[in-house]
Amino acid sequence: MxxxxxxxxxxxxxxxxxxxxxxxxxxxxxxxxxxxxxxxxxxxxxxxxxxxxFKTKNEVCLAIYLRSLKIISSYLEKIIEEKDDAIEKILNFYKVFNLFIGEQPAYYMAILNYRQHGTHCSEDSKILKACIQQNAVINSQLINIIEEGKTRGSIKDDVESANISRLIWNNRTGILSNSVLIETDIASETIQQGKDAIRYFFKLMIEAIRSK
Amino acid sequence: MxxxxxxxxxxxxxxxxxxxxxxxxxxxxxxxxxxxxxxxxxxxxxxxxxxxxFKTKNEVCLAIYLRSLKIISSYLEKIIEEKDDAIEKILNFYKVFNLFIGEQPAYYMAILNYRQHGTHCSEDSKILKACIQQNAVINSQLINIIEEGKTRGSIKDDVESANISRLIWNNRTGILSNSVLIETDIASETIQQGKDAIRYFFKLMIEAIRSK
DNA sequence: ACAATTAATGACCGCCAGTCAGTTTGTCAA
DNA sequence: TTGACAAACTGACTGGCGGTCATTAATTGT
Known part of the structure; x- marks a missing residue:
């Protein structure tokens, strides 16, 4: 053996x-x-x-993407463990993700490219399934934070945690996982504007969900 | 002649x-x-x-993307002309865009694919420049709506109109132009969830920017 | 009618993802 | 130690695509 x-x-x-x-x-x-x-x-x-x-080149890309997701997930784990308020935790995730972009651009790019690679892959690919699973984990970690905030009273009771989670991190609608905040061939000068928009998104969102 | x-x-x-x-x-x-x-x-x-x-296959894709942008821009033009309140106008855009997805899926897909095609194109491509220009027009149309709302008093004075515009429609950070709300090879059952997340985004954002 | 200019063609090239027959390396029983 | 079997590895090869260009066809001006 x-x-x-x-x-x-x-x-x-x-x-x-x-x-x-x-x-x-x-x-x-x-x-x-x-x-x-x-x-x-x-x-x-x-x-x-x-x-x-690896069955295809795409699968290699997905393998890198999976690593990225695991990194994000481990960040969230640490954030959840802290004794911060839920609003603080959300802001922490935003900050940590910003650092991640600067420090791990390769992984960040893998996240941005997932849309392309994930959709051109056989449905029964083991690694694709693992990616979907890992995204679900991140999703539930975020929901966890919001729900905890609701219980503790820092977040309004009627906030739809699943939708907040999807707005922050989801391969279809997540603003962090879909916004292009890295230099591509063109328009490098607009990155700061993009980052500012993301900052404003968190500001507005938190304003809307925090208990008054 | x-x-x-x-x-x-x-x-x-x-x-x-x-x-x-x-x-x-x-x-x-x-x-x-x-x-x-x-x-x-x-x-x-x-x-x-x-x-x-067309110089490359990419340029053909960009030509379709440009058509999409012009459609979106014409929608916005009509919306701006109406005598609605700014908040109404934003909601109208959201509704119209949802119809657009269903009725013009090909154009919608072109929008989603821009990230990929735009970045693999020579910088001095005439058609790429036209796309960037058209996006700027849409951007200013949205800013126009928000600023009008601020003047008329339905939107808070301190709202950052440029960032709102970027959050709604921007090829890097826009939630409408980047969210994948159409069936791809995988995970077709999550589209409704995505649409619901977008709906919630508009709900939260409007809650945060409307005058109390 | 006949150059001259412009538009259109499709055979061809280089490149790359993916394959597979053949080779090397490792395992294990006799 | 040997030989047979299996598993891992190799790289030449294929098919197909984006893009090119010498050649052909059509159009215009004289």
């Missing part, structure tokens, strides 16, 4: 190696321009081997 | 023909899967001819 276990570990290690290489390549060249051959070179493997671990 | 004018008209007509064909093909097959050959076939032209009118 030990050999089987070791093999499993080695397989997992290879997988990680490939994802690590993909991160480097994607971030230095961009998701579109990077090729599977680039990733193979970076990982010192042949292209064929990549396809033993 | 008449001949030159006629030629100009014919050129413009060809261009429209190509965009019409592209719309059909893109919507029936999806932006990614559709090929330039498909568009050429649909338009009864050769592939080479397409490239006499």
């Amino acid at each position: 030990s050999i089987l276990e070791r093999k499993e570990r080695e397989k997992e290690y290879r997988r990680r190696t490939i994802i690590d290489a993909a991160e480097k390549v994607f971030f230095s060249k961009g998701f579109e321009v990077a090729t599977m051959q680039d990733i193979a070179n970076e990982a010192d493997l042949s292209k064929g081997t990549l396809y033993l671990y | 008449s001949i030159l004018e006629r030629k100009e008209r014919e050129k413009e007509y060809r261009r429209r023909t190509i965009i019409d064909a592209a719309e059909k093909v893109f919507f029936s097959k999806g932006f990614e899967v559709a090929t330039m050959q498909d568009i050429a076939n649909e338009a009864d032209l050769s592939k080479g001819t397409l490239y006499l009118y």
